[in-house]
Amino acid sequence: MSNNRPLEISSLSKSFETPTGPITVVKDFNVRVQPGEFVALLGHSGCGKSTVLSIVAGLQSATLGGIVVDGIEVTEPGLERAFVFQSPSLLPWLSAIENVFLSASQAKPKLPAAQQKELATKYLNLVGVGEYANELPTALSQGTQQRVAIARALAQEPRFLLLDEPFGMLDSLTRFELQDLVLDLWEKDRKTVIMVTHDIDEALYLCDRIILMTDGPEATVGLDLKVPIPRPRHRHQATSHPEYQRLRDRIIGFLESHSKQFQPEKEAA
Ligand SMILES: Nc1ncnc2c1ncn2[C@@H]1O[C@H](COP(=O)(O)OP(=O)(O)O)[C@@H](O)[C@H]1O
Numbered sequence: 001m002s003n004n005r006p007l008e009i010s011s012l013s014k015s016f017e018t019p020t021g022p023i024t025v026v027k028d029f030n031v032r033v034q035p036g037e038f039v040a041l042l043g044h045s046g047c048g049k050s051t052v053l054s055i056v057a058g059l060q061s062a063t064l065g066g067i068v069v070d071g072i073e074v075t076e077p078g079l080e081r082a083f084v085f086q087s088p089s090l091l092p093w094l095s096a097i098e099n100v101f102l103s104a105s106q107a108k109p110k111l112p113a114a115q116q117k118e119l120a121t122k123y124l125n126l127v128g129v130g131e132y133a134n135e136l137p138t139a140l141s142q143g144t145q146q147r148v149a150i151a152r153a154l155a156q157e158p159r160f161l162l163l164d165e166p167f168g169m170l171d172s173l174t175r176f177e178l179q180d181l182v183l184d185l186w187e188k189d190r191k192t193v194i195m196v197t198h199d200i201d202e203a204l205y206l207c208d209r210i211i212l213m214t215d216g217p218e219a220t221v222g223l224d225l226k227v228p229i230p231r232p233r234h235r236h237q238a239t240s241h242p243e244y245q246r247l248r249d250r251i252i253g254f255l256e257s258h259s260k261q262f263q264p265e266k267e268a269a
């Protein structure tokens, strides 16, 4: 069955032209994501996480290598891959439900409008903001807007969810709520998720696997760590699991040793 094949990021390199010449931001990046896996891409700001994710989404092209889905190289966006950005980026002149409806109607153009509307309502309710259906985005809090953005992605009924620091703009309480929402959603149908984050605790709480990137230029996979904390997870149960602290220390050690600001004398300690 094709749905049982991994998503492969294969020998991926990305270079940009700059006024001072080309720079290779990501080089020879290889990751195989299994169906149903929840994977974090973690690394310092500017290392190339968003670049990798946007190439997976088909929003940018690879310079070398590429992305393979169901055994076929993908170079463009596709309905099976939905993207959620750090900023909700809803269309400001459309209500919450209309934003989600637009996605449902684009994903399933042959469906009668009434059923597209049902899909939009279903996903808006699923993310817990059905009561704001007719509000414009500007009338909604950041957290509610981001819930609508998640509903918009889900209304596409994708197999892959690509999340680029989806909680990065939220206050910590709202961030916790949205992390729990994403975890609940994932438990329901175990979509394959790739989430970019620089939040170690978020990655440990949500993910099966954490891919740590080295610093750029020429960033690549530095460490590939499994998170063996049992599911379903709850915040307290996860954070008090012995593996949590062990992995947290390992990740901090890695990030410190790959930080440009790192003081060499500490390295020996
Ligand atoms: N279009 C572009 N042109 C030139 N450099 C870019 C472009 N997009 C990203 N970069 C550079 O690539 C590096 C990685 O960026 P990005 O993937 O956004 O990092 P991250 O998401 O890990 O913070 C940064 O140094 C950034 O300045």
Ligand SMILES: [Mg+2]
Residues within 6 Å of the ligand: 049, 050, 051, 196
């Ligand atoms: Mg980024």
